[in-house]
Amino acid sequence: MKIEIHNGRLVDPAHGVDRKTSLYIAAGKVAAIGEPPSGWHPNRVIDASKLVVCPGLIDASARLREPGFEYKATLESEMQAAVAGGVTSLACPPDTDPPLDEPGLVEMLKHRARSLNQAHVYPVGALTVGLKGEAITEMGELSEAGCIAFSHADAALADTQLLLHALEYAATFGYRVWLRPQDAYLARGGVAHDGEVATRLGLAAIPSCAETIALDAIFELVRATGVRVHVARLSTHEGVARVRAAKQARLPVSCDVAVHHLHLCDVDIGWFDAHCRLVPPLRSTRDRAALRAGLADGTIDLVCSDHAPVDDDAKQLPFAEAEPGATALELLLPLTLKWAQEDKVALPAALARITSEPARVLGLTSGHLGAGAEADVCIFDADAYWKVERGSLRSQGKNTPFLGLELAGKVRYTLVGGQIVHETAG
Amino acid sequence: MRNPQLNGAGELQHLLTLEGLPPEVIGRILDTAVPFVSIAERDVKKVPLLRGKTVFNLFFENSTRTRTTFEIAAKRLSADVINLNIGVSSTSKGETLLDTIDNLVAMNADVFVVRHSQSGAPHLIAQHLSATGRAHIHVINAGDGRHGHPTQGLLDLFTIRHYKRDFHALTVAIVGDVLHSRVARSLIQGLTTLGTPEVRVVGPQTLLPTAVEKMGVHVCHDMREGLAGCDVVVMLRLQSERMKGALLPSAGEYFKHYGLTADKLRFAKPDAIVMHPGPMNRGVEIDSAVADGKHSVILPQVTFGIAVRMAVMSILAGSQSPS
Numbered sequence: 152m153k154i155e156i157h158n159g160r161l162v163d164p165a166h167g168v169d170r171k172t173s174l175y176i177a178a179g180k181v182a183a184i185g186e187p188p189s190g191w192h193p194n195r196v197i198d199a200s201k202l203v204v205c206p207g208l209i210d211a212s213a214r215l216r217e218p219g220f221e222y223k224a225t226l227e228s229e230m231q232a233a234v235a236g237g238v239t240s241l242a243c244p245p246d247t248d249p250p251l252d253e254p255g256l257v258e259m260l261k262h263r264a265r266s267l268n269q270a271h272v273y274p275v276g277a278l279t280v281g282l283k284g285e286a287i288t289e290m291g292e293l294s295e296a297g298c299i300a301f302s303h304a305d306a307a308l309a310d311t312q313l314l315l316h317a318l319e320y321a322a323t324f325g326y327r328v329w330l331r332p333q334d335a336y337l338a339r340g341g342v343a344h345d346g347e348v349a350t351r352l353g354l355a356a357i358p359s360c361a362e363t364i365a366l367d368a369i370f371e372l373v374r375a376t377g378v379r380v381h382v383a384r385l386s387t388h389e390g391v392a393r394v395r396a397a398k399q400a401r402l403p404v405s406c407d408v409a410v411h412h413l414h415l416c417d418v419d420i421g422w423f424d425a426h427c428r429l430v431p432p433l434r435s436t437r438d439r440a441a442l443r444a445g446l447a448d449g450t451i452d453l454v455c456s457d458h459a460p461v462d463d464d465a466k467q468l469p470f471a472e473a474e475p476g477a478t479a480l481e482l483l484l485p486l487t488l489k490w491a492q493e494d495k496v497a498l499p500a501a502l503a504r505i506t507s508e509p510a511r512v513l514g515l516t517s518g519h520l521g522a523g524a525e526a527d528v529c530i531f532d533a534d535a536y537w538k539v540e541r542g543s544l545r546s547q548g549k550n551t552p553f554l555g556l557e558l559a560g561k562v563r564y565t566l567v568g569g570q571i572v573h574e575t576a577g
Numbered sequence: 578m579r580n581p582q583l584n585g586a587g588e589l590q591h592l593l594t595l596e597g598l599p600p601e602v603i604g605r606i607l608d609t610a611v612p613f614v615s616i617a618e619r620d621v622k623k624v625p626l627l628r629g630k631t632v633f634n635l636f637f638e639n640s641t642r643t644r645t646t647f648e649i650a651a652k653r654l655s656a657d658v659i660n661l662n663i664g665v666s667s668t669s670k671g672e673t674l675l676d677t678i679d680n681l682v683a684m685n686a687d688v689f690v691v692r693h694s695q696s697g698a699p700h701l702i703a704q705h706l707s708a709t710g711r712a713h714i715h716v717i718n719a720g721d722g723r724h725g726h727p728t729q730g731l732l733d734l735f736t737i738r739h740y741k742r743d744f745h746a747l748t749v750a751i752v753g754d755v756l757h758s759r760v761a762r763s764l765i766q767g768l769t770t771l772g773t774p775e776v777r778v779v780g781p782q783t784l785l786p787t788a789v790e791k792m793g794v795h796v797c798h799d800m801r802e803g804l805a806g807c808d809v810v811v812m813l814r815l816q817s818e819r820m821k822g823a824l825l826p827s828a829g830e831y832f833k834h835y836g837l838t839a840d841k842l843r844f845a846k847p848d849a850i851v852m853h854p855g856p857m858n859r860g861v862e863i864d865s866a867v868a869d870g871k872h873s874v875i876l877p878q879v880t881f882g883i884a885v886r887m888a889v890m891s892i893l894a895g896s897q898s899p900s
Contacts, residue, residue: 423697
C-alpha cells in the first residue's frame with residue numbers, strides 16, 4: 152500500500168519541520184518527503200491541502216479498562232476512540248482488575264491490542280503486586296512481556312521504605328518508574344482541592360501539600376537511587392515550581408499534566424458536577440495558570456488525556472461517591488490546540504507535547520516523521536469545529552466535563568504503520 | 578451552571594441551599610412563616626394548603642429530630658406524609674439513589690424532603706428530576722453532608738429576626754466545628770445575603786475549613802475575641818467522633834477553650850441571644866447554666882423551625898412548574 156499525503160502542512164516537531172509539502176508512504180514507513188521516490192505510483196492520494204499532517208499522537212495515559220472493567224469500556228471501543236482522536240500509540244496504566252502485575256496479563260493485553268490492528272498499546276506495569284504497596288513485582292519478566300515502565304497508578308503507596316527499594320531495584324536494571332505525587336495520608340478521603348470551593352460545597356479536601364510533600368520525597372529518592380522517574384499528573388503551582396527546580400538541579404525527571412487540568416479548575420465543579428470529579432482534583436485558577444505556563448516553557452514535558460471511561464451509573468451519584476475520571480482520548484488533540492491558541496503557543500511546540508515529547512519519555516522510536524520512520528500519522532483540520540456530544544464520541548465512556556462544548560481540531564485521517572485506520576469526510 | 582433551585586421565573590422550585598438565594602426570596606419565606614407560628618398556638622393546628630399532596634421524608638441518614646419537624650410541618654399543612662428511613666433499607670440492598678427516587682416518583686410524590694450523608698445529594702436528585710421531565714416535584718434539602726441545611730439556616734434567621742429585628746447592625750458569632758457543619762454553612766450564607774455586617778467563626782484551626790473567610794466571615798481562634806460585642810452566639814454541635822483523635826485531644830479541653838459558659842458569655846452584649854441547632858452536648862460545647870439561662874433561645878428555635886418548614890413547603894407547593 153502506497154499512500155501520498157498531498158500538499159499538507161507537515162508539522163514534525165522532532166525535526167523542526169513546519170511547511171507545506173507532501174509525504175510519501177510505502178511499506179508502512181515514510182518513504183520520502185517533498186519529492187516522490189522514483190517510479191512512484193500511489194494506491195491512494197490524500198488531499199491534505201487544507202489539513203495539518205503530524206506524527207500520530209502519543210498518549211501517555213489512557214485506560215482501556217481491560218482486563219476486568221469491560222462494562223466500562225472494551226479494547227475495541229477504546230482503540231477506535233484512540234484512532235478517531237489521532238492517537239496512534241498509548242500507554243495504559245496498570246490499574247486494571249487484576250492489575251498488570253503478571254507477564255501473562257501484559258502479553259494478553261498486547262496480543263489483544265495487536266489483533267485489533269489499530270493504535271499501538273504500551274502497558275505500564277504495576278510497581279507492586281496487586282498495587283497493594285507490599286511487594287515489588289517481577290519487573291524483569293514484565294519488561295520482557297512489554298511493559299515500558301512501572302507505576303502505582305492512582306493507588307496509594309504510603310510505605311516509603313518499600314518505594315525506596317522499588318526504585319533501587321528499577322534503577323539496577325534501568326527501568327523507568329512513573330509516580331503520581333500524592334501523599335497517601337494527606338489525600339485520604341479527599342475529593343476536591345482544599346480551597347474556597349470545597350469549603351463552600353462541604354466537600355472533603357485534598358491540600359496542595361499532599362502533592363508537594365510527595366514530590367519532595369520522590370526527588371529525594373531519585374537523588375538516592377539515580378532512577379529515572381516520570382511524575383504523572385501534576386496539579387499544583389507549587390508542584391510545577393518543584394519540578395522546575397529539580398530539573399535545574401539536573402535530576403533525571405520528567406513530568407506530565409492531564410489535559411483537563413489545562414482548562415478546568417475547582418470552580419467548574421459548579422453545583423456538584425460529578426463530571427469534574429477527577430484524580431488529581433481540579434485545583435485553583437492559579438494552579439491552572441501555572442500548569443499551562445509550565446507546559447509552555449517545558450517544565451512539564453507532555454500533556455496526556457488521562458482517559459478514564461466511566462459508566463453512567465458510576466457518575467450519577469453524589470459528587471464524593473461518583474467514580475473519578477473522564478473520557479478524553481478524542482479530546483486530547485482539540486484541547487491541546489485550544490491551550491496553544493489561547494496561550495499563543497506555536498503549533499509545532501504544542502504538537503511536540505503530544506508527539507515527540509511523549510515518545511522520548513516513553514522511550515519509543517515513533518513520534519516523528521523523518522524518512523524511514525514508522526508511518527504513524529495524524530491528519531487533521533485545525534479549523535473544523537465539532538461539538539462534544541455523547542453521540543460524537545467513540546469511546547464507551549461518554550462522561551466528560553466538556554460535553555456540549557464546541558472545539559476546533561477534527562481528525563480526518565489516522566494512519567498506523569502506513570495503514571489508514573480512521574477517516575472521516577471533510 | 579445556574580442554581581437549579583430557582584425556575585425560569587426566579588421562583589423557588591426546590592430548596593437546596595441558601596447560597597445565591599435572593600434576599601427577597603429569603604424574606605418572603607421568613608414573612609410567610611410568621612402566621613404559621615400562631616397556628617401552632619391554636620386548638621386546631623391545621624391549614625389545608627397542602628391537602629391532597631404527598632410529602633416523602635427521605636432520610637438516607639438517621640435524624641429523628643429533623644424528620645419529626647418536617648413531618649409535623651407537612652401534617653399541619655394537611656399533606657400526606659410518608660417517612661422512609663432509607664439509610665437502613667434499599668441502598669443497603671444495592672439500589673442506587675436515583676433508582677429509589679424513580680420508584681417514589683412512580684408513587685406520585687409531590688415533595689421530597691431529603692437528608693443524606695453526602696454533600697450534593699439533593700442537587701443530584703433535583704437535576705435528575707429536571708433531566709427526566711419531572712421538575713414539578715419539589716426537593717427540600719434537610720441536610721446534605723457538610724454542605725447545607727437550608728431550613729435550619731432559615732429557622733436560625735427567623736429566630737434572629739424575631740429577637741433582633743434588623744440584620745444590618747448585628748454581630749454574630751458561630752462557634753465550634755464549622756468544618757463539618759452544614760448548619761454553619763447555611764447560616765453564614767443566609768446572614769451574609771441579608772447584609773449582616775459582622776459574622777465570625779470561632780474555633781481551633783482543626784475545625785475551621787480552608788479559606789472560610791472567603792464566605793464573608795472573620796476567623797477567631799479565641800472565645801474572648803470571638804464573642805466580644807456579639808448580639809448573637811450560635812453554638813455548633815460537636816459530634817462525638819471529633820472529640821478525641823486528630824482534630825481535638827478531648828472533650829474536656831474543647832470545653833475549656835470553646836465551651837460556652839456564663840463567664841465567656843459576658844464578653845458578648847448583655848442582651849445577646851444564644852442559639853444551638855440541637856441536639857446539645859451539655860458540658861461539651863455549652864454549659865447547662867447557659868443552655869437553660871435567660872439568653873438561651875434554643876427552644877423557641879425548635880418552635881420556629883416548624884413554622885419555617887411550613888412556609889417553605891407552602892411556597893414550593895404554590896410555585897409554578899418551570900415552563
